[in-house]
Amino acid sequence: MPLLHKIAGVVVVCAVVLGLTLPAHRRGAEKESPAGRVGNSSSAAPAAKVSGSPAPSGSPTASATPLKPIPAAAPGAAAVKANELGQIPVLMYHRIVPKPEMSLDRSTKELYDELTRLAKGGYVPITAAEFVSGWINVPAGKHPVVLTFDDSTPGHFALDAAGRPKADTAVAIIQRVAAENPGFRPVATFYLNKELFGMADAQAAAGLRWLVQNGFELGNHTVTHPDLSGMSEDGVHKEIGGMEDRIVQLAGRHTTTFAYPFGAVPRKGKWARKDGSRYSFQGIFLAGWRPSVSPFADEFDRWNIDRVRSEGKIKENDCTKYCSTAWLEYLDKNPDERYTSDGDPNTVTFPKTAEDRLAKEYRRRARTY
Incomplete structure (x- = not known):
């Protein structure tokens, strides 16, 4: 097989693998919250983040963390x-x-x-x-x-x-x-x-x-x-x-x-x-x-x-x-x-x-x- 054909084949395989493994929002599959709706934040925000500025990219708190249980009602x-x-x-x-x-x-x-x-x-x-x-x-x-x-x-x-x-x-x-x-x-x-x-x-x-x-x-x-x-x-x-x-x-x-x-x-x-x-x-x-x-x-x-x-x-x-x-x-x-x-x-x-x-x-x- 010609060398150029082999290279092209490798590129295609890599593209498919990346497409399957990248996060959904990077592939454009995740929708944004409706504009103006109260209680919705950006879809990229951590699920546990309620207030304050988002954590810097790559920091330990940047990824989603489990939500704390809601306290019992009176x-x-x-x-x-x-x-x-x-x-x-x-x-x-x-x-x-x-x-x-x-x-x-x-x-x-x-x-x-x-x-x-x-x-x-x-x-x-x-x-x-x-x-x-x-x-x-x-x-x-x-x-x-x-x-x-x-x-x-x-x-x-x-x-x-x-x-x-x-x-x-x-x-x-x-x-x-x-x-x-x-x-x-x-x-x-x-x-x-x-x-x-x-x-x-x-x-x-x-x-x-x-x-x-x-x-x-x-x-x-x-x-x-x-x-x-x-x-x-x-x-x-x-x-x-x-x-x-x-x-x-x-x-x-x-x-x-x-x-x-x-x-x-x-x-x-x-x-x-x-x-x-x-x-x-x-x-x-x-x-x-x-x-x-x-x-x-x-x-x-x-x-x-x-x-x-x-x-x-x-x-x-x-x-x-x-x-x-x-x-x-x-x-x-x-x-x-x-x-x-x-x-x-x-x-x-x-x-x-x-x-x-x-x-x-x-x-x-x-x-x-």
């Missing part, structure tokens, strides 16, 4: 079957009116009845900001729920001459249910547009400050409620930044969370997340049709958080399966899929079988049973 947490990797309903409300006129409307009675059902079912409201930050301070055995109100319409909030919430507004109804059901925390998140509950600027400033002082959250929902999916970067910044400027001017503080009008995402999601020092959110909510995954779960995406429309089991938009009444019934029948608190906001407790769903940055807080 007896009380195990007794209530805590599952802080379970689903959390984020309920989405629009107009609250005495008699509904449009498909998204809810009557004052429907709101009262649904909140009472939540209270009797062991749900405790938290704000959207608390949810995305992972600060879920709910008694053991109880379930967090996030109440969100879009569009800042007059039925959500108004103050009477004595400076109290007007009867039959959403805020007054929330407070009434809380008074009737001790432990039901009277908080919610209001996603604001320019109308600000139909108040003039002087009234709006006093109203927004009242909400903040009483534990309610202010969220950004754009100036004019446009479909952001077809807008330019400048247009998105103008809509979100303009609303943020107005909220800061009247309430004296920035918002923490944002909700997409119509659930429509811009061509580039980062346009909605941050614009210099003008606005910078920690979480963004959609207008979806299912409960959110836990903020401690690996699959949680803080830039695309699902919500559930408040509605009965009607045929429209398949609400017989995907609106609040149907989902709350489902979680009642499948309690192992629902977020149940361990009573300690500093720990994350769940059954051992769910360990693979935990986001890495919460491993040090984790407890299992």
